[in-house]
Amino acid sequence: MSVKFVVGYDGSQASEGAIRFAIAQAKSCNAVLVVAHVLEWSPYSFLTPTEIEERHKRRNEELKRAEQALIGPLIAKIKSEHAEVESVIRYGNIVDTLMSISADCGADQIFIGRTGHSSLSTRVFGSVAGSLAQHADVPVTIVP
């Protein structure tokens, strides 16, 4: 079985850095790269009736936008220099979802940028990279 690396990508500069670093690592040991994009989502948030009605439509639009604007071009770019690459787009809590993606594909390592699109709450409650390092079952490389 080949080695698998999961890289968290959200379009931020730090995640670009994580991608570059992961490609370099993957090349050296011929690993498969799994680019993971997580759309922040909580099933316990509150929606208005109109939002509920349009949710499925919006979800399709969001997935399409993430695929076309973010992940599609990135995968094409990576393929030009490193053939072995896959992508996953999922909804959920970023840390939990990255861990479940890595568990699902049997990843050997997770790469993540140190600061993604951080908000005030991440400053208060801790960053994605920090929580991931604490909770993941596989080694986590935090790229500055």
Next chain:
Amino acid sequence: MQTIRKAALGAAALVLSAGPTVAQSIDEQVNALFSSSTGWFVSLIFSPFPGTSFPWIVAWLVVAATIFTVYFGVIQFRAFGHAISLVKGDYSDPNDAGEVSHFQALATALSGTVGLGNIAGVAVAVGIGGPGATFWMILAGLMGMASKFTECTLGVKYRNEYADGTVSGGPMYYITKGFAERGVPGGKILAVLFAIFCILGALGGGNMFQANQAHQQIAGIVGDYPGWITGIIFAGVVFAVIIGGLQSIASVTEKVVPFMGILYVLAALVIILMNVDKVGWAFGQIFEGAFTGLGIAGGFVGALIQGFKRAAFSNEAGVGSAAIAHSAVRTKEPITEGVVSLLEPFIDTVVICTMTALVIIITQQLVIDPATGNYLVENGSIVTASGASGVGLTSAAFGSAFSWFPYVLAVAVILFAFSTMISWSYYGLKAWTYLFGEGKSKEIVFKVIFCIFVVIGAAANLGPVIDFSDAAIFAMAVVNIIGLYVLMPVVKREMISYMERLKSGEIRKFKSH
């Protein structure tokens, strides 16, 4: 839109400059016109069985809830635990993340029903029907869970799904499609009738009653002033959300409302704990009042009618409105949505309404005649310690324990009123588009009418408004429940198949914890 706003402001300024005497008479005119034009409808819906004082509509709802409870084998208790694990997301496929969850559907439907019915409506019920009304209210709430289960399952099963991924559902859809499927004639006519009553209900209980009570609450704090002023302010905000597309205002309310609900229940619990020595006495009053009336007008039947009426008005079980809200959830199993929805009458009536009633009874807002031990009755309702009725009575009850609570309650009432209006504007809109077809301009016509009724509701007196609100909402139940009777075998089939698959392990939890 800018010009509409300017025009409205101009008109408001003009009326304001005309002075308070003219303003007061506008309120009176609105009121007189309103009660004279809706009186016949109210008396039709609430007409009693010949020779009794028991309104046929109350029997209609309770009989239906009882039949559903028996027919589905007390589903409300059998599936209660399963409902909670569905809401927790135990059975949600992680690959469906990003779709509306059971929790979200429940929370949204609840914020449409938890509102003034729980605060003002309960006060009206115990104010007229005495503490005994609480007993019948809880009973009606428990039975109503089966009605809710039936209608919400059908709402999902027979909804319309459009190519762009949006959905429309509710009684008008399941009555039309379900009747056709079973070969029962008259579905179309019933569905149209339901849609008409739903629009009236949206304008009545979902709008005017809310505006009216919100105004009372504000006036109670800042002093009396003409209702149409509150009406115009409220109408402006509702306008901004439903026509201006400012969903962000609505989102904020949807987020604040659940916390207000929790705060309300906590405050009630604290008051009950502070008077823990009177809890036994209060329950004694509730049970005794339920079967004797304790001197209230109409005796125990009076208590029963008030309790049943308020429960139905508050949790809307059998009315069909929740079926509209729940139908938008993406689920492969319609029955799951029905199971989740049976929590609604429980939370709304059995928990929140009971809290309100207990606080009013425990803080001794209802005046007892020391000579007889019965309640003092004047003009059909019980004399209260503060002289207030409706939301004012609840406010006085909470205020007797925490002097600052009326201010919190005022904010809660305004937010509850607002979120209920937003929910009902959606239900009304669905009925409207069912009748007239989907389309931007058609939708705007309804939304403008909705805003106008906010002003009328705030300006009219409580009596005629509350009567019309009840009548319109119960009229929906008349049609909806006929539909439920015809379609209940469909629900039973779904329920048996689902329960078997749940038992056999074909349907299993995704989460292990």
